[in-house]
Amino acid sequence: MKAARTIVLIVLGTLALPSVLLAGDPAAGKAGWTKESPQSDGSAARSCVSCHGRDLTQPGRQVNTGKVIKPLAPSVNLKRLTDPAKIEKWLRRNCRWTLGRECTATEKADFIAYIKTQ
Structure with a gap:
């Protein structure tokens, strides 16, 4: 059975560009x-696990x-993934620190889709 894809709104920093809707892949x-x-x-x-662990609850x-x-899991921390500015801020900071670069919009959507499954 194919995993469900989650639609995720990605805020593109402070640029005056339209927001982009991407289907995040939780498995990715x-x-x-x-x-x-x-x-x-x-x-x-x-890796993300270095600080956040494998169990996001x-x-x-x-x-x-x-x-x-x-905890990152919205199931136990209702404030998670509710503020687009915070999501963008922390993804930008953590991707740079962990990967040495900014995450792509697809990577961000995939991470958010995964976190939402927890």
Whole structure:
């Protein structure tokens, strides 16, 4: 059976461009979530799991600061994925830190679709 696709609104930063609707793929989001990316500074490879963990219903911990990260799963944290500006801010910041680049719109849609399944 083919996985359902979730329609996700991606806010394109502060550009005055129309918003884009993309169908996110939760399976692709999960694969990207766990994929480790080598770091240009020689530090340990990172993935989203490094800070957020595999179980998004549980708190995570930022690996550098030790700061607790509230669960990402909307099923246990009703504030998650409700503010497009925050979603864009954190995806931009976390993609740069983890992948060493900004995520594509498709990657963002896939990550959001995956998080929504939790």
